[in-house]
Amino acid sequence: MGPLDAIASGLRDRVRRRADAATIAAPEQERMASMRSILDAVDAYRGSTVVHPLTFLLHLNHHLDDRCTIVLDTGAHTLWAAQFLQLTQRQRVLVSSRLGTMGFSLPAAIAAHLTHPHHRVIAICGDGGLQMVAGELATAVQHRLPIILVVFNNGLLRNVSAQQTTPYGTVLRNPDFVALARAFGADGAVVDGTTDVDAVLRHACDERVAPFLIDLHCDPRLMAPLSKWEKTFAPLSLA
Ligand SMILES: Cc1ncc(C[n+]2csc(CCOP(=O)(O)OP(=O)(O)O)c2C)c(N)n1
Ligand SMILES: [Mg+2]
Numbered sequence: 001m002g003p004l005d006a007i008a009s010g011l012r013d014r015v016r017r018r019a020d021a022a023t024i025a026a027p028e029q030e031r032m033a034s035m036r037s038i039l040d041a042v043d044a045y046r047g048s049t050v051v052h053p054l055t056f057l058l059h060l061n062h063h064l065d066d067r068c069t070i071v072l073d074t075g076a077h078t079l080w081a082a083q084f085l086q087l088t089q090r091q092r093v094l095v096s097s098r099l100g101t102m103g104f105s106l107p108a109a110i111a112a113h114l115t116h117p118h119h120r121v122i123a124i125c126g127d128g129g130l131q132m133v134a135g136e137l138a139t140a141v142q143h144r145l146p147i148i149l150v151v152f153n154n155g156l157l158r159n160v161s162a163q164q165t166t167p168y169g170t171v172l173r174n175p176d177f178v179a180l181a182r183a184f185g186a187d188g189a190v191v192d193g194t195t196d197v198d199a200v201l202r203h204a205c206d207e208r209v210a211p212f213l214i215d216l217h218c219d220p221r222l223m224a225p226l227s228k229w230e231k232t233f234a235p236l237s238l239a
Helices: 004-014 021-045 053-061 076-084 105-115 127-133 136-142 177-184 197-204
Strands: 068-072 092-094 120-126 148-153 187-191 212-217
Touching: 021 053, 053 076, 053 148, 053 197, 068 076, 068 105, 076 120, 076 148, 092 105, 105 120, 105 127, 105 136, 105 148, 120 127, 127 148, 136 177, 148 177, 177 187, 177 212, 187 197, 197 212
Parallel strands: 068 092, 068 120, 120 148, 148 212, 187 212
Antiparallel strands: none
16 A cells, blocks of 8 residues: 555566567577477487487377376486476386486386286387396286386487586496397397387387387487486586
């Protein structure tokens, strides 16, 4: 309550200037430019020995519905999946969040399937993360769980090597993941730049009583998109 001119000038002092349209649009333009450069890079991988993560994820989007539970591990693949999976409100996404625990996705997928047996459970993990818990494939086979396990196989602990000036302890020597899955009594397929990704996904989604592992052969040089990646992931200095 008070004189109108005092109230008006009081309000004027409290109202902050809004950013102009160009300032508001800048981050969006930056994001669109980064998306365009990623999309431009995708074609180069067609027909090669590696598949671009985006090619796979855009196909995967067509196979997702409301009865899907997606489980993410920790690494560069998490960033790809978080930015390019098109999710609905009804889908459940499980991540270990700020704990950032590698090896989370397979055990979590087992728990998700046991608690929601009618959901399609898709786990997305890195080769490093899977190597930590690969033995859990036995649990999934024993409980007859048709989990789809997608391995971003880049032969690297990518998110850590991104911080190294000299590679140290981050190069992986992987087993043949499909053969490993089969040894456990599951099944699987390799996806590279020559694969009909939709056909593999349709096959993976068939009625089955054991996990299906998709071994995604990825380019180890490829960094996951993350705005300001270069600044936040500059090589660590211990000085
Ligand atoms: C149990 C555990 N150990 C170490 C780390 C640190 N860490 C975060 S990401 C990462 C590399 C993950 O490699 P990979 O699973 O191959 O996924 P990529 O980054 O290659 O997609 C590491 C070692 C972690 N988050 N959790
Ligand atoms: Mg890796």
